[in-house]
Amino acid sequence: MDEIDILQIGDLVHHKEEISFYANTIPNHLLINHSRIEKPHKHNFYTSMIFTAGSGTHEIDFNRYIVKPGTVFTLAPGQTHSWELSDDINGYIFFHNQEFFDLFFVRETLREYPVFRSIFFPNGICLSDEHQHHITNYFKRMLEEVKRDYWRKDMMLVNLTVQFYIEINRILLSGERFQKTNSPYNLHFQRFEDLLEQHFIQEKSALFYAEKLNLSPKHLNRICKATVNQTTTEVIWNRVLLETKRMLIYSRKNFAEIASVLGCDDYSYFSKVFKRKTGATPKDFLKHYE
Numbered sequence: 001m002d003e004i005d006i007l008q009i010g011d012l013v014h015h016k017e018e019i020s021f022y023a024n025t026i027p028n029h030l031l032i033n034h035s036r037i038e039k040p041h042k043h044n045f046y047t048s049m050i051f052t053a054g055s056g057t058h059e060i061d062f063n064r065y066i067v068k069p070g071t072v073f074t075l076a077p078g079q080t081h082s083w084e085l086s087d088d089i090n091g092y093i094f095f096h097n098q099e100f101f102d103l104f105f106v107r108e109t110l111r112e113y114p115v116f117r118s119i120f121f122p123n124g125i126c127l128s129d130e131h132q133h134h135i136t137n138y139f140k141r142m143l144e145e146v147k148r149d150y151w152r153k154d155m156m157l158v159n160l161t162v163q164f165y166i167e168i169n170r171i172l173l174s175g176e177r178f179q180k181t182n183s184p185y186n187l188h189f190q191r192f193e194d195l196l197e198q199h200f201i202q203e204k205s206a207l208f209y210a211e212k213l214n215l216s217p218k219h220l221n222r223i224c225k226a227t228v229n230q231t232t233t234e235v236i237w238n239r240v241l242l243e244t245k246r247m248l249i250y251s252r253k254n255f256a257e258i259a260s261v262l263g264c265d266d267y268s269y270f271s272k273v274f275k276r277k278t279g280a281t282p283k284d285f286l287k288h289y290e
Contacts, residue, residue, distance in 0.1 A: 020097045025093075026089060027090060048093070049093040055068055092140065094161070131171055135167060138163060191213060192209055193235075197239075200240055206232040244258055245278075245285070
């Protein structure tokens with residue numbers, strides 16, 4: 001199987017000059033970039049889209065979502081996705097790189113937004129009719145901005161983008177399932193996930209992360225259970241297994257090579273963990289995606 005494509009904005013935007021923001025209708029985006037995005041791929045930029053007509057499925061990091069009018073998706077750099085869409089699909093899409101945001105905000109980061117903060121937050125939500133109309137307007141205004149050479153165009157685009165992120169996160173957090181994210185433990189868990197993202201290949205011990213956070217292992221475990229209903233060890237290994245799945249599907253490496261890359265020298269143990277967590281052997285898991 002071929003290595004997974006990691007697309008940059010320049011791969012999908014046919015401009016001679018480098019740009020940091022892109023907006024389009026989904027039909028036009030698919031038409032222009034069909035050969036680039038017809039198979040599973042990653043981006044090195046932030047992507048958001050809303051579907052206003054049509055149907056299909058959208059798989060993001062092995063979570064499958066139903067596509068229907070009113071469905072919004074947000075993806076962070078590095079996430080893998082693919083989709084199957086009906087011929088009558090319609091909607092809007094925009095994406096931007098990290099610099100687009102950082103140039104305007106010094107004390108705020110995109111990681112502070114729940115949809116980009118954690119793998120435990122969904123990448124897709126279905127909006128009510130009222131919310132759909134309101135959110136769609138952000139996409140329409142962005143598209144209008146990129147078509148014109150308006151004064152302070154970049155400032156308007158970044159403001160529309162931030163307003164969209166705030167609105168979509170408010171909608172997400174208003175759901176009963178996510179009320180607990182406002183608990184005092186949330187900041188600790190976010191810091192834990194930040195550390196995990198940096199060190200999960202080398203460090204898989206709960207004690208390592210607890211010490212880095214100046215917490216006892218017992219208290220870190222309590223935080224994880226209260227926030228995502230998993231133990232610290234489960235959170236760590238679920239992150240390792242997500243990367244394992246990505247590499248199994250989208251790289252030429254076999255399971256033994258992947259285990260080595262991810263710092264799992266005990267191949268037999270790693271194989272057992274994979275089967276216990278996924279319900280399939282690596283070989284059977286791979287067959288499902290062939």
